[in-house]
Amino acid sequence: xxxxxxxxxxxxxxxxxxxxxxxxxxxxxxxxxxxxxxxxxxxxxxxxxxxxxxxxxxxxxxxxxxxxxxxxxxxxxxxxxxxxxxxxxxxxxxxxxxxxxxxxxxxxxxxxxxxxxxxxxxxxxxxxxxxxxxxxxxxxxxxxxxxxxxxxxxxxxxxxxxxxxxxxxxxxxxxxxxxxxxxxxxxxxxxxxxxxxxxxxxxxxxxxxxxxxxxxxxxxxxxxxxxxxxxxxxxxxxxxxxxxxxxxxxxxxxxxxxxxxxxxxxxxxxxxxxxxxxxxxxxxxxxxxxxxxxxxxxxxxxxxxxxxxxxxxxxxxxxxxxxxxxxxxxxxxxxxxxxxxxxxxxxxxxxxxxxxxxxxxxxxxxxxxxxxxxxxxxxxxxxxxxxxxxxxxxxxxxxxxxxxxxxxxxxxxxxxxxxxxxxxxxxxxxxxxxxxxxxxxxxxxxxxxxxxxxxxxxxxxxxxxxxxxxxxxxxxxxxxxxxxxxxxxxxxxxxxxxxxxxxxxxxxxxxxxxxxxxxxxxxxxxxxxxxxxxxxxxxxxxxxxxxxxxxxxxxxxxxxxxxxxxxxxxxxxxxxxxxxxxxxxxxxxxxxxxxxxxxxxxxxxxxxxxxxxxxxxxxxxxxxxxxxxxxxxxxxxxxxxxxxxxxxxxxxxxxxxxxxxxxxxxxxxxxxxxxxxxxxxxxxxxxxxxxxxxxxxxxxxxxxxxxxxxxxxxxxxxxxxxxxxxxxxxxxxxxxxxxxxxxxxxxxxxxxxxxxxxxxxxxxxxxxxxxxxxxxxxxxxxxxxxxxxxxxxxxxxxxxxxxxxx
Numbered sequence: 041x042x043x044x045x046x047x048x049x050x051x052x053x054x055x056x057x058x059x060x061x062x063x064x065x066x067x068x069x070x071x072x073x074x075x076x077x078x079x080x081x082x083x084x085x086x087x088x089x090x091x092x093x094x095x096x097x098x099x100x101x102x103x104x105x106x107x108x109x110x111x112x113x114x115x116x117x118x119x120x121x122x123x124x125x126x127x128x129x130x131x132x133x134x135x136x137x138x139x140x141x142x143x144x145x146x147x148x149x150x151x152x153x154x155x156x157x158x159x160x161x162x163x164x165x166x167x168x169x170x171x172x173x174x175x176x177x178x179x180x181x182x183x184x185x186x187x188x189x190x191x192x193x194x195x196x197x198x199x200x201x202x203x204x205x206x207x208x209x210x211x212x213x214x215x216x217x218x219x220x221x222x223x224x225x226x227x228x229x230x231x232x233x234x235x236x237x238x239x240x241x242x243x244x245x246x247x248x249x250x251x252x253x254x255x256x257x258x259x260x261x262x263x264x265x266x267x268x269x270x271x272x273x274x275x276x277x278x279x280x281x282x283x284x285x286x287x288x289x290x291x292x293x294x295x296x297x298x299x300x301x302x303x304x305x306x307x308x309x310x311x312x313x314x315x316x317x318x319x320x321x322x323x324x325x326x327x328x329x330x331x332x333x334x335x336x337x338x339x340x341x342x343x344x345x346x347x348x349x350x351x352x353x354x355x356x357x358x359x360x361x362x363x364x365x366x367x368x369x370x371x372x373x374x375x376x377x378x379x380x381x382x383x384x385x386x387x388x389x390x391x392x393x394x395x396x397x398x399x400x401x402x403x404x405x406x407x408x409x410x411x412x413x414x415x416x417x418x419x420x421x422x423x424x425x426x427x428x429x430x431x432x433x434x435x436x437x438x439x440x441x442x443x444x445x446x447x448x449x450x451x452x453x454x455x456x457x458x459x460x461x462x463x464x465x466x467x468x469x470x471x472x473x474x475x476x477x478x479x480x481x482x483x484x485x486x487x488x489x490x491x492x493x494x495x496x497x498x499x500x501x502x503x504x505x506x507x508x509x510x511x512x513x514x515x516x517x518x519x520x521x522x523x524x525x526x527x528x529x530x531x532x533x534x535x536x537x538x539x540x541x542x543x544x545x546x547x548x549x550x551x552x553x554x555x556x557x558x559x560x561x562x563x564x565x566x567x568x569x570x571x572x573x574x575x576x577x578x579x580x581x582x583x584x585x586x587x588x589x590x591x592x593x594x595x596x597x598x599x600x601x602x603x604x605x606x607x608x609x610x611x612x613x614x615x616x617x618x619x620x621x622x623x624x625x626x627x628x629x630x631x632x633x634x635x636x637x638x639x640x641x642x643x644x645x646x647x648x649x650x651x652x653x654x655x656x657x658x659x660x661x662x663x664x665x666x667x668x669x670x671x672x673x674x675x676x677x678x679x680x681x682x683x684x685x686x687x688x689x690x691x692x693x694x695x696x697x698x699x700x701x702x703x704x705x706x707x708x709x710x711x712x713x714x715x716x717x718x719x720x721x722x723x724x725x726x727x728x729x730x731x732x733x734x735x736x737x738x739x740x741x742x743x744x745x746x747x748x749x750x751x752x753x754x755x756x757x758x759x760x761x762x763x764x765x766x767x768x769x770x771x772x773x774x775x776x777x778x779x780x781x782x783x784x785x786x787x788x789x790x791x792x793x794x795x796x797x798x799x800x801x802x803x804x805x806x807x808x809x810x811x812x813x814x815x816x817x818x819x820x821x822x823x824x825x826x827x828x829x830x831x832x833x834x835x836x837x838x839x840x841x842x843x844x845x846x
Contacts, residue, residue, distance in 0.1 A: 044101060045071060046092030048134045049081050050145055054450075054832055057132050059091055063103040071104065074112030074119065078105045078147065083215045087147045089114065089137050108147065111411070114140060115430055117465040124461050130822055130831040130838050131451030139451070140426045142407055143400035153193070153204065154186030154216040164212040171206070174198030179212060187216035229269045231282060233261050234292040243290055253281040261291065313350060318342075318495045322351050325491055329469045330358045330433055337460065337470040339440075339485040341477055342495030343733060344704025345502060345668075348473045349379065352436050353386050355471060356417060360390065364433025364468070365416045369455060371442030372662050373397050373421055377643040379438070380419055387417055394420035394427055422447065422455040425462065432466035435459045439665055440472035440481060441697055446843045454841055456481070475704060476697040476735060479742055480753040498708075505675070505706040505713030507731040509722045523618050528676045528716040532619075535674035536626055536655055540711065542674035543667075544658040545702045546615050555582060555593075559602030564594070570802035576613065587804045615678060616658055623656075631659035664702035670709025677702050680719040680727060687799070688846050689751050692726040696738050699730030750791075752841075756818040759845055760811040760830075761798065761837040767807045771795070773835060774809035781811070784824055790815035799846035812845055 046059040062079050064071050071077065072093055079088045080102050087108065114122070118140055125136040138145065155161070161183045168175045174197050181196060182188050193200050207213040233240050244258040257277050260267055267275075272282070285291045315323070322340060329336040342348045356366040368383070370376055373395050383391045392406035392415045409415040411428045418427040422445050425435070437445070437459055445455040456472065463470040472481060472490065485492040498504065510525045520526060535542050555564045555575055564573045566584035573582035573591060582591040596603050612632045619628055631645045642662070649657045650669050657663055657672075683694045699717060707713020719727050729738035747754055762777060764770035774795035782792055791814045798808040815821050822840065825831045831838055 042066070042095075042098050043093055044096040044098060045077070045090045045104060046094070047077065047079060047088035047104075048091055048137060049079065050087040050089060050134055050138060050141075051081070052135070054132055054135075054834065056134065057832065059133075060088075061096060061101055062088070063098045063101050064093070065103045068104060068107060071107065072112060074114035074116075076108040076113045076141075078108060080105060084149060085147075086149070087141075087145055089134075091119065091133070113428070115428070117432075117462065118426075118428065120465055121458065121462050125451050125453050125458060128457075128822070129451045129453050129840050130825060135451050139423070139453075140428070142394075142403035151190040152187040152216045153182055153190070153207070153213045154188070155183045156211050156214050158211060164210075167210055167212065172198065175203055175206070178203050179207065182207075182213055186213075229293050229295055231257075231261065231267045231272065231291055231293050232265070233290070234286075235290055237262055240290060243288075253277050254285055257281055257285060258290065315350065315354070316347060316499055318497070319347050319351055319354075322493045322495070323354050325493060326351070326355050326469060326471060327358050330355065330362065330364070333362075333364075333433075333467045335464045335467050335469070337463070337490045338472065338493055339477060339481055339490040340471065340473040340493045340495065341482070341485075341735070342473065342475060342493075343498060343504065344475045344701065345498035345708045346475075346495040347499045348438070348495070349382060352438070352471065352473070353383060355434055355436070355469070356383070357386065359433030359469075360387070360416055362433060363416075364431050365410065365429035366418070366434045366436070367424060367427060367429055367432065367459075367462075368417065368419045368436045369422060369424060369438065369445070369459070370419070371421070371439045371444045372665060373642055375438075375665060375667070376419060376421070377646065378667065383417060383419060390415055391417045391419060392427075394418055394424040396421065396423060425455050425459055429466075432462065432468045434469045434471065435463050436471045436473065438473050439701075441474045441476050441478040441693075442665070443694070443843045446841075448844075450837075452839045452842075454843075457841070476700045479693055479739065479746065482739060483743065483753040502707065502709075503712060504733050505703055505715045507703055507715040507717060507733075509727065509731050510716055510718045511722045512718050512720050515718075523615055523678060524622060524676075525716070525718050528678075528718065529622060531674050531714050531716050532623065532626075532656070532676065535714075536623060538673075540673040541649070541652070541654075541669065541671045542656045542676065543663055543672055543702070543705050544615065544619070544656060544676045544678065545664050545698075546612055546658070546660065546678045555605060557597035557599060557602055557605055559604045560597060560600040562597055562599035564591075564598070566591075568802070568805050569800060571800050586800065612658060612660060619656060619658065626655045627653065628656045628658060629654040631657060631663055661698060664698055664705065667705055668708055669705070671711070672705055673707055673711045673713050675702055675706040675713070675715045677715065677717045680717045680730075681721040681724065684721055684724060684726065686846065688844065689746070689749065690843065690845075692724070692738075692742060692745075695724075696726040696730050696742075699727070700733060700735070703730065703733070750814055755814045755816055756840075757842055757845065758813040758815065758818060758821055759839040759842040760813070761839070762795070762809045762811070763806050763835050763837065765806055767802075770807040770809050774811060777830070777836070778811055780828070781813075784828060785813075785821065788815065788820050788824070789817055790821055810846075 043064045044061045045064050047062050048059050049056065071090060073090055075090045077088050077090060078085055085105060122133065122136040122140065125131065126133045164179060165176065168179065178193065178196050178198065178200065240258055240262055244255050247255050256275055260275055282291065282293065286293065326338055340348055340351065352368060359366050368379065370379055376393060376395060380391060380393055392409050394403055394406050406418065407428055410418060418424050418429065437456055440456055447453050459470055484490055508527055510527050512525065515525050532542055555573060564582060565571060566573055566587065566589060568589060569584055569586040571584060571586055573584055575593065576583050582593055594605065597605060612630055616628055616630050629645055629649060646667065648654060652671065677699060680699055681695060683691050703715040706715050717731060721727055725741040726738060746752065762770055762774040764773060778792060778795050793812040795809045795811050798810050801807060813821060818840065825838060830836055
């Protein structure tokens, strides 16, 4: 009896939750649990993950078509982690396992069609007598060239979708989709001499002057022994020249793999730095756990500039001394290069980088280097957590409080929680670091879940920056209406006069936050989303920041016809314009989602700013985190209290963290720093504690509020979002679901809040209603969701431990 494999098919369908059985063919006996394979599924060929192998009756089963790698892709810990993600976050196992594959899939399927074996061309053509000539042309092309991709067919005249539908209905053609393996190794051609240098030199001398390219190639090989394809282009040597010398037996060529790495040039000189006493203390706690190979978690609560990164480097070095691998996570792609530079200075090519802005090929090469043991340290955003570290010794999460560690599409995992599972399974240390720890994390540390390590001073006792709070109500009362307050102007003028640099934070992008008619009060909104349109000066357009649709700016109000259209609020473009007017000689660079769409765009902007090319770095929250530029002495925070106005229990936490992190960019070198925070709520505890760099004071206020209202860490939250294209239907469905849940959860300690409309009620023409559940027994609630089949409903999104409840 042949063995069968239990396979999870890698397709994005929530309704498919169980593995399928396939025959393991005799020529692929190596297939075991963890392999990625190609299998037939319906009329397609798809990637599958082997999660079980057992002897079983094979009657009626299809066979595995091929293996996709030279070794099992998933190890036991990776599989256990994926299963935990699937169960805890209520996703399919396929969705969870996809996280461990670069680009989410190892194969790329392209729609293609070919002639049906059941009908010859003449018989097929007879069915087209009443059809336009384009039908005959398309059918002739498929029969002559099939399999033909849909992309190629789209180039033919006529309505190709209608033609394909007709051909399939009448069985004139069949599906013949093509499958390509993604992430193939990149190669380059290397040219070598095939003869001795003496023979090559004689041949070069005998070549006529008209064969100048051939002579150049031989001369270059005599000097360099071998040449790569890019070098041939530099020497202006064509493939034809290479071919002619190869035919003469003088040279030979071979293909060699090339590792793709956008960070290959990112490095800095290693500097020998003495550890401070707090750094030594931290390592004395962390290193024993790494040596023992036992799981233990730590929270480093260190003020900005206290030297957390050096602790990370030393801890990773200890793991590498024991031949164990390390994963280092950063919350933003923009922070990757600076950390990579410091780690490569210490570890060289032992470091690989993984994040979503890299190509699938680059991520695949990084994966291969880790799997083969050629590299032992991976740095990246949250997706780097799923890198194939076979012997994991340490996971580090820098700025662990950041909300970007939570994924907003299924599976809606939080990297901090998944890291805890991976570290526990691997017997690895988990190090969480932040100047503003998440309330839940700090609470756990105080209660012994993590070992708390406090670092209250900057390295070399560099003082924390002086913070000035500017009450914008007073600015307005004194007749100053500029988005740049007078104290901020004065601080920037002082810094620029001393050739120092400044960072300006505004947690918005675009030019204006909304466009309003002053005659009737109409606000221009997106027709597909329940959100105001944002004015962008490039292209003079209005843009929706949810569906990205662009609109032209109207000359008159579409509601009342008035010409009194005005722009309100301030986006990054408008602040840039104001700064340019105030400081025309200053060189200003803007960093937001509009200016960082390209690959490595963050790194180019930050590198230029760090090199002194620009005087002022202006941007959204990505400028507030992690950057260590000694010449930055001034930080301005515009609209410090924006997030406080959101109806979210985490609003104060978000505000405090952003203010503290942004202020921490100032005065990190020998020069003292100054910060100006502009606010309309200077009395709020998040603002005052942020201005004083006082996390304990903020925590005491916040934890009392959470305890009183039974919010995390005193209860778990689960958010249910009901969606529908019809507004009446979505309200009816949400109300019905809330009643059903109330009845089913009668014996569970849980509170149901809602239904209530999402803060953005409509996105891309889909209406959204939320239901929030507070519970101390989340496992019981999620088990109930599974039993009631709520988690598999297409109109329902379930977010366990949401970071955004509105």
